[in-house]
Amino acid sequence: MIVPITGNVTYTITLDPTVWIFDDRKILLDEAFTENKVDHDQEDELEKASRRFNQEVYQQKINPPVNKSISRMEGKKILENSYVMPINEFLNHAEINENAADATLVITNGDEQQVSLQALKECYLLFAMDGKPLKDDGPVHFLYRDGSNRENPIKGVKKIIIN
Template sequence: MIVPITGNVTYTITLDPTVWIFDDRKILLDEAFSDKKEDNIQEDELEKASRRFNQEVYQQKINPPVNKSISRLEGQKFLENSYVMPILEFLNHAEINENATSATLVTANGAEQQVPLQALKECFLLFAVDGKPLKDDGPVHFLYRDGSNRENPIKGVEKIIID
């Protein structure tokens, strides 16, 4: 149930979609392709930048982060919805080399799907349907940001190789 990002990157990283259900960066599948979400993403990026700045400036005064406790109602909501995760932040951590142009998605059945690097940076990874991980055809499904393959995503993505 893990997805490594390898190839033409500075750091090979491993994604674990099973823990994303508690990640604040996840997006409801129903909201992922709406225009309203674009505004929220821009606001979220500004908020994240502000938090990073504050952490760097006041790093000596900050206590270790404490996870926000999840109420019973929030926990129930997690188990009823389908979620996607934007991949861009993970790609930034892997530090894609400048000469990279595309990515290869390797699926559970061994098939390989070539995608442009820009499409990969803007994609969503579907990791939970009705609050449950994708065990049968997972660990993740690849969805283009424009939703063009929403009805027919690339299923069973087990590895991402940057070319």
């Protein structure tokens, strides 16, 4: 149930989606795509640039996510919803080399899917459906940030290779 990020990176890292259910960075699947569409329609270029700058400054301070205490009611709610995780922060920790061109998603059935680096940086990884890990067709599903493949995600992603 782990997903290594390897290839043209400074640091090979291993993602463990089974622990993301307790990570504060997770996003409800239902909210992941509705927020983005509103943001893209309402933001102007200056706001986008400002947000990217702030994100880069924040990422320079390597602070692990701190999970606030969870009440019993919140814990029950967590175990009933579907969640996605933005992958960009993990890619920043892996430090993709400047000469990287694209990425290959290795699927559990042995197939491979090519995606652009930009699409990878902006993607969501679906890791929990109804509060449970994706055991049958997991460990994660690849979803484009715009939601274009929400009904037909790339399933069974078990490895990400940066080319």
